[in-house]
Amino acid sequence: MVIRTVLGDIHPRELGVCDAHDHLFLRSERLPGRELDDAAAARAELEAFRAAGGAAVVQWTPHGMGRRPADLAALSRATGVHLVCATGLHQAPHVSPELLAGLRGRLAEVFVTELTEGIGTTGVRAGLIKVAGGFHTLDAHARWTMAAAAEAQHSTGAPIAVHLELGTGALDVLDLLCGELGVPGDRVILGHLNRFPDPVTQRQAAASGCWLAFDGPSRAHHATDWRTPAGVRALAEAGFGDRLLLGGDTVTAGARSVDGGPGMPYLLRRLRPRLAAELGTELVARILTEHPGRAFSADWA
Template structure:
């Protein structure tokens, strides 16, 4: 039976509730100096605000080596009543220093992912519930191919979903050619993120034909120019028959973007985005995008624990 792997244990997908399918409670990167998400009290307040807006679950896409603070996630989940899903995986090379990457390349990356999915992250006991990797801008470099190959191997060993950061929303078809075509990951086990950043309806439809999940996440200061196109893109996919493959997320990546720090944050997904999308595609589809769809996208038939 498929379950969503949360930081407090596995649950049936139906218990996930209203879900922000792509966000970050904690995140550190040399690409975002001085904008780190690394404040425990602010993370707690943000989750409480999301809960007050009607939210019940958050999928945190922060991967290995970017300040996940996995040890803090169970207490945050218990305190706020929000279910949390944690990621393993690896982001673009630009988010890591050379020494860290060299150390990782000296080992078996897939084995690291499998260990974090099945045994736990470090000594925390927290098991990841998805694998996060990233493509490049309109292309896949050697780093992306290395991480995606490891992600595919880990998927085949565990059944875990593979979530992909699309740089500026591009490269979706190249990612699918590699993950699903060459590496044999079923389309329905792949989540493509940031499609709102490159609202090309033809590419969106072509990607949807693979059976993958299409995530629309934001808003974002860096990509605000395309925010207004999101309802139109979602409606086009729904009208083309792909309404059952859509996910919604907030993707809060800097401290200033949190609602408790004056930004839109996680509550905005339910406070404004939900209302705007309801006008475009109707309340029934939006409700399914926030509940039924993430429950299916992030569930897996996890292998039994090793004795």
């Protein structure tokens, strides 16, 4: 089992302290003028994260949203931070209609190629598949992308990371991916559960064997910081402490620490000690190191 980074495969023990969900580059049709596309700022953010004790970042930016894989490789070399790049496809409004039309009938093939051969001509291989649900529902686009993700997962062994819109729809996603499409539960990572802090849903999701990602901890307009410690403690006490991941999910330039926002270092500077007070330092250390090493590693085919 190895983790596929932008510079090649590494053993999970090499990963170190990991931000399990973030973005260095991001371009969305829904966020015009708010792109993450500054390589110098991305490098400064990685350096700030490394100075705070970080060693790895998993970038969930999927196909068609400005991933810049060659720049990711250069940034990893320059900063010494391990980076994992995604393939996959977000909700339809995030990408152009022309791109969607060009992917019809070959989506799973694109995912597999980017995971096993590389993204375009860069030689950089993706290390996970990112897809997305809707708000309390799975529309036809979500079902199409998830079916393609499941097909690619069966072919490669790659993990599937799922954007849950405002944290909703977790059980519907698991019914589709793990129930209908046969993806093993431990190959599924559910993102944004902290935005819909329903403890019953979270326990039911964890019982599938999937990973629960608490990400975007600095967003004051979501129920995040003040509920995350109690939520993860409840999951740990219910026996699911080994299914947890933490991430920052920086999606706009203004959210970067180098641009005046909390950014990637917030995860380690503020959230880590707060969680340690609730869970103990040993479990928090495992959530930041051992758990990402297991969640994002694969026996690649």
